Amino acid sequence: MNTLPLSLPLTPVATEASTDTELVSFALAGDDIAFAVIMRRHNRLLFRSVRSILKNDDDTQDAVQEAYLRAWRALASFRSDAKLSTWLVRIAVNEALGRLRSGGAQVVPLNAVTDTDAEPLEEQMQSNPDEQPEQSAMRTQVRQQIEARIDTLPDQFRTVFMLRGVEELTVEEVSAMLDIPEATVRSRYFRARGILREGLSRDIDMAVGDSFSFAGPRCDKIVAGVLAAIARESAVVHS
Secondary structure, three states: OOOOOOOOOOOOOOOOOHHHHHHHHHHHOOOOHHHHHHHHHHHHHHHHHHHHHHHOOHHHHHHHHHHHHHHHHHHHHOOOOOOOOHHHHHHHHHHHHHHHHOOOOOOOOOOOOOHHOOOOOOHOOOHHHHHHHHHHHHHHHHHHHHHHEEEEHHHHHHHHHHHHHHHHOOHHHHHHHHOOHHHHHHHHHHHHHHHHHHHHHHHHHHHHHOOOOOOHHHHHHHHHHHHHHHHHHHHHHHH
């Protein structure tokens, strides 16, 4: 009687569903795909963390790439009971701060408590932000966003808001123009303001969530650059 041969156990491979701990194990075993998954999983977090320090996209990308190389070289020292994201961010932040120091900037550790922590927020902001070109562009974007939101108001609210809020007419003037009671002008105006606040708040929340996004070509560039550097280093080690 013929019997089928037993199938050999498959070697585990890294996938998007793999945990960080599994990915580290795969990467330590020489699986470059595992480290690529690690990078894609944590790219945005590292980019935003470093970007908050260096404030420049190109410098940030270089620093993140170097941070990943440092992490790859030290991967064996990662403790599985720690969070990989925390470990990576610390490496990336140290890389960013090191670049600032090498450039001659005075660097205050992020965990240090300084006198500015107790200063009113207004005093820490730039004294004349309206004089900067970036602020003018930002005001234009905000204005366009507000205009788009006003356009979405219900007709009866939108007209009242345009006259009362944008044109700054009095309640009495709006009442006379639209032939509606003053109480209706007030209620519609405040209701329109509430709708706008809710809409703009949602826009801001979504925009904050999308701020300094790190996907697509930039993410691919980091992954490709790090993998190429890893391949070069590995070739030297095994030559």
